[in-house]
Amino acid sequence: MSTFRDTLKTQGPGPASDRSIHAVPALPLLRLESLRKTYRDPMTLKPFMAVRDVTLELERGEIFGLLGPNGAGKTTTIKMLLGLVRPSGGRVLIDGREPSDPDSRRKLGYLPENPCFYDHLTPLEYLDLSGALFGIARQVRQRRANDLLERLGLASHARKPLRKFSKGMTQRVGLAQALINEPTLLILDEPMSGLDPIGRAEVKALLREQRARGVTVLMSSHVLAETESICNRVGILKDGALAEVGAVSALLASGVREWEIAVDRLPDAVVATLLEAGHATERIGARTLVRVADGEALQRMLRTLVDSGVFIHSVEARRETLEEHFVRVLGRPERGEAVS
Amino acid sequence: MTGAFAIAQNTIREVVRQRMVLVLALFGVALVAASQVLSPIALGEGRKVVTDFGLAGSSLLATLLAVMLGSNLLHKELERRTIYAVMAKPIRRSEFLLGKFMGLWVTSAALVAGMTAMVLALLSIVYRDTPWLLLGSLTLTVVELGVITAVVVFFSSFTTPALTAFFAMATIVAGHFADDLLYFATQGASPWITRTTEAVYWLLPHLELFNVRGQVVHGIAVAPERLAFGAAYGLLYMIALLVAAGAIFERREFR
């Protein structure tokens, strides 16, 4: 099957199994061990487990997508990483440090979901404040602020108060303040939200740039199509637990739906035979698409068609999109097992 | 600590850009001007009237600023979630709180100092007399404002803006009555009442300690011991409240 898998490869570094080739003995940058969070309803005192037993390690230089429906626990997990919320159990290690240590955030950049920044400040002032909080020297942080605003297309708005900014512009300021300290770990909560397709493409380009510099990125998202195209690995959170973790390609390889053989000029008789045998066909213009469910049947079908003298245009594995996989995984009645 | 200073600077910016500060400052100017206008009908006591109105007015306005703006300071950050991006930086919760405190204190102190400078200028011009000893009163008033700001920050670390303002005002009023409380404690019927009253007395800020307006207006300079004790008491009290507030805030979860 490896030849088909080749056609499925996503951009960027290879799937998880290539890890052994680049064996790096360094500490994982981010490590979650059996992380748990239980909230108690202040009225009824009923406990609610927002995050259950999440164990995860991020490798340096990867972009990891944390996926899940609303209420799955993505934001809660992220808040626990940042020390905004205290775990009920388990622990988090950022470069070996716990979130209770403010130094764990020294090389960390964070973009909150639907960010809101100090309205009364201009982006330059806000970035100056952010830089100051990292202890970056004035000259350096001013230079970086200007560079970042330039890079994110906000240079002309540098001195307007933030209260006048649109959602997309605020999002970009958010990225700027997340990058002001040249972080090694970026945590982005819904970084694409509020952006138009061009904006999203820019963000993706930015993230690829960061990855090329060796920055590790953890991003949570709803926009699966985007996630698919830049994440090395994804984790799917369902009801607070990690249903699956793995490289996109690996996850989806296991979910090859069917193969599509596009052929020319299929005689009707053959179509009838195929239909009888239980294979689906579809006519699109001059072509016919024959759908075959499994590998075995594919081999037989190809031989049959070739022997029949039918011209085969292409053979494509129609794998699941990440979206279909997502829906399928979340529809499962029981908790899935982590892959990898 | 640099984090605290950065937050303090931002707090000053934020407070100063609010309309209320402008209103209070204008009010202050108007007050000093009005008191000068009143002086002809004061039967020769014009200088006393200007000084009294200036000192009391500045103290009152600065207190109002501290309570009204301070009570909402933290809540606004939590409500609008602006605090998330800030706390994701390498800054401790207590540093953040300290920064807010410092920013608010500096602003209210600036208001009081500005008005006092105005009074001194007015007295110099109209009465050709610059009572520098007013600065002694200013010093203690600034310390008093620090204590009041610490009270506001303390309550705001765990309760809503409305309740913060209420508790802060109540503490301030009770703080002025503190000495009388002690007197009543000695009149107490049972030792239990006496002990409780005394306990409350020691918990309250003794704001009368900072009130030297009555003497400076009559040309009596503030004794250095009073200044030293006042400053020391105020600082210790502020530290006590800020330590407690910091510990409380450290435990807050940002849902």
Added chain:
Amino acid sequence: MTLLRGRGGLFAALVASGIFLAGAGMLQRSYRTQQGGRPADELLYYPSGIWVRQAALGYETVAADIAWLRAIQYYGEHRLNDQRYDMIGHVMGIVTELDPRFTEAYVFGAFVLAQELRQPQRGLELLERGMRANPESWRLAFETGFLHYVGTKNYQAAARYFTRASRLPGHPEYVERFAAFTNQRAGNRGMAILLWKRIEASGNKYMQDVARRELKRLEATEGI
């Protein structure tokens, strides 16, 4: 600050907080004992003055000024109408309770009580209170002497108070002259004229009017 985390940390923080508070309290207690506690005469004001002072919440002198301004207005209005100033003693009482160092209030109040209401005794009581609160004030002693001379005609008492004033710091030179004269020749009309002339020269405008009235009266009795 990492010490402050965890349940033990909260307890530790509260203890630390308590220690600072205790420190502040002890400091203040030592300061008060150093200052000898509250001055004795303040306790005398307690039964009547308590609510007025406390209601002012730290702004007593401003409250005193406001009361003073209203007292002036009260006097001015009644001067034009019925010349009845019944409330003046009460108002000046409040002014001086709020601001015990407000010398002019004692003086003007006593003056009106003696000259306008013809109740020099009440005037003297007001001045007595003033002298208790301001024992170093030459002015209050002097004005008491003055009232004794022109009001109650108690020349011996006048002499006593003028002498007291002449021994207090900051007194102007004429105080000693008046002390000397009254000690030598008590009951002298010339002395009274001199005293009124002083008011005519340096009192507030209302007192000046009264002084002129008195001087006219005294000049009219010349030769009798």
